Amino acid sequence: MARATVVMVFDSVPGEPITAPFIEWCRAEGKQVIVPDADPAAHPPDDPSRVDVVIVPGLAFSLAGDRLGQGGGWYDRFLARTRHDCTTIGVGFEPQVVAELPIEPHDVRVDLVITDATPFQEVSDTT
Numbered sequence: 001m002a003r004a005t006v007v008m009v010f011d012s013v014p015g016e017p018i019t020a021p022f023i024e025w026c027r028a029e030g031k032q033v034i035v036p037d038a039d040p041a042a043h044p045p046d047d048p049s050r051v052d053v054v055i056v057p058g059l060a061f062s063l064a065g066d067r068l069g070q071g072g073g074w075y076d077r078f079l080a081r082t083r084h085d086c087t088t089i090g091v092g093f094e095p096q097v098v099a100e101l102p103i104e105p106h107d108v109r110v111d112l113v114i115t116d117a118t119p120f121q122e123v124s125d126t127t
Contacts, residue, residue, distance in 0.1 A: 003052070004052035004087070005031055005032060006032045006050050006053075007026050007051070007054075007055070008033075008035075008045070008054045009026070009034075009035060009054075009055035010055060010056070010057045011023075011035045011036075011038060012057075013038060016057050016092075017057075017091050017092065017093065017116065019055065019091070022055070023035065034051065036078075042074075045078075048078055048086075049081070049082065051082055051083075051086055052086060052087070053088075054078070054082065054086060054087070054088045054089070055089050055091055056075055056088055056091065057069070057075075057090075057091060058090050058092055059096065060096045060097070060098055061090045061096060061098070061110070061113045062097070062101045063097065063098075063099055063100070063113075064109065065109035065110045065111060065112070065113060066101045066103050066107060067090055067101075067107070067109070067110055073106065075108070076106050076107055080106075087111050087112070088109075088111045089111065089112045089113070089114055090110040090113040090114070091113075092113070093115055093116050094115040094116055094117035097115060
């Protein structure tokens with residue numbers, strides 16, 4: 001995260017992990033934060049190639065990084081247009097992680113899934 005300059009992160013709705021402290025931390029670190037409109041009919045930001053990290057919500061995630069969203073395909077369309085080195089992180093609660101999910105050809109996997117049960121650890125930062 002230290003090298004990331006542009007981070008896109010969802011604004012939590014009831015039932016999702018709270019992202020406000022993370023958004024505040026990113027801004028305090030001087031990162032540009034993009035918060036997409038929560039309206040499923042809204043258009044994603046115009047230039048996904050500028051984004052270094054995308055924090056993605058979901059109803060469920062598989063161990064392989066597959067994601068079950070709200071069914072509108074908004075994140076799949078956006079993630080398909082990001083740079084190959086953009087890190088995508090699914091964020092949810094531990095019971096939302098399952099062995100596998102049904103996927104369709106347009107579904108885009110996330111690189112990493114983090115939950116409330118993910119242990120904190122210091123890692124060398126490559127993003």
